Amino acid sequence: MxxxxxxxxxxxxxxxxxxxxxxxxxxxxxxTRPLLAELPIPYADSGDSGDANGEQVTVTWLGISTLLFDDGETQILTDATFSRPKLHDLLLFQPLESDYATINRALDEFHIDRLAAIIPLHSHFDHVMDAGHVANRTDAMVLGSGSTSNVARGSRVPVDQYQTLKTGEPRFFGDFTVTLLESRHVPQLPNGNPIFSGVITKPLVQPAPVSAWHSDFTYTVLIEHPTGKAIVQGSAGFVADQLNGVTADAVFLSIAGLATQGKAYAEEYWREIVLTTGARRVYPIHFDDFTFPLGEVALFPAIVDDIVVTAGWINEFAAAPDEKIEVGLPVFGKPLRPFSSLPPQEVR
The missing domain is CATH 1.20.5 (Single alpha-helices involved in coiled-coils or other helix-helix interfaces)
Structure with a gap:
């Protein structure tokens, strides 16, 4: 013995x-990682301060897939993720908890004081972790899957402040119309599923390990305003033909994980999300390492995701002879005007 x-x-x-x-x-x-300066994509032009038709919508990228839409009256926030867990806590499945000081700083620094809606693009930790805490500080409505609702419940968000939506079901906030369309997460496992797939079946109370945040539905979000239409694609997956009949002026396009799928997959993704909708402007998002502090933008290590290779593909797709598509990298915390002075749309 x-x-x-x-x-x-x-x-x-x-x-x-x-x-x-x-x-x-x-x-x-x-x-060991490439520098931002090595990306073959230029930084996005912030756009004109206002067009003759009263263009006032700004979009501010705040890391990963967190985007603040603002028309001067109403604000819409995708994901609302500001906390940045440590790498070793993720690798060792240590309990994670939202960083309340960072959340408070972000809300103050970026003047998030007219927030009407929070839209997590799926329910992995890097998209939904802070949603409930931001809702409690702003009275914003949390929209998404049943798993997202359970994250809100775990953060003690009032029951009238979160909603589980069906795909294609619009919601209206000021002059904004928000519609969630079912999509797919970029494949991460041999069977094509993401890691930590499935649903969150009960209120998710923090602290909790990274594995507690199951992806559930992944969404393409259509955000419409009288001055233009934008699509936010929070993961580099797609449902074939899902966006047929949907039009957009600008696309905020997740590129995380594309390098692992290969160029042919990336081109099909570009066709389904960008070309199908007729978008004339593309802003890559979800290219940054979420273990760095908020505001410190760094690329993923090449061994994890070769963003430089992906950026080269994106440039090639956008420069096709029959396309006139602008591609620009958003600058953290700097407002963009995605509907300002758009290039002419090609007849397809």
Whole structure:
């Protein structure tokens, strides 16, 4: 019996050492990454301050897929994720908790004081983690899947302040119309599913490990305003022909994970989200490492996701002879005017 116990302890010790070594190796390799300056995509022009028709809608990228839409009266926020967990906490499945100080700072610094709606694009931690806490500080409505509603419940958001929507069901906030359309997460596993797929079946109370945030539905969000239409694509997946008949002036396009899928997949994704909708302006999003502090924008390590390669593909697709599509990288915290001085739309 003693010999068996010794062997068990020895095996456990070896496994522990191997686990520590793997975490250490990943942490070390995580520091090797390309610079933003290496991306072959220019920074986006902020646009004119206002067109003759009264163009006033601004969109401010706040990291990952968090976008603040503002027309001067009403604000809409996708994801509302400001917390940035540490890499080792993610790798070791340590309990995660929203960073309330960072949330408060972001709401104040970016003047998020007229917020009507929060729209998590799916229910992984990097898209929904802070949604309930932002709702409690702003009285905004949280819209999304049943899992998103359970995240809101876990944050004690009042029951009249969150809604589970059906795909294609619009909601109206001031001059904005918001419609969630079912999409897909970029494939991450051999079977084509994302990691931590499935649903959140009960109120998600923090702290909780990264595995507690199941993706549930992934959405394409159509945000319409009298001055223009925008699509927000929070994950680089798609449902074939889902956007037939949907039009947009600008697309905020997630590019995380595209490099792992290959150029042919990326081109099909571009066709389904950008070309199908007739968008004339594209802003890549979800290219930044979410383990860095809020506002410190860095690319993912190339071993995880080669964003430089992906950016080259995007440039190539946009420069096709029969297209006139502008591509610009958003600058963290700098408002853009996506509907200002749009290039002419090609007849298809």
């Amino acid at each position: 003693r010999l068996l116990l010794r062997r068990c302890f020895a095996v456990a010790a070896v496994l522990l050492i191997l686990a520590i070594a793997v975490v250490a190796l990943i942490t070390w390799r995580w520091q």
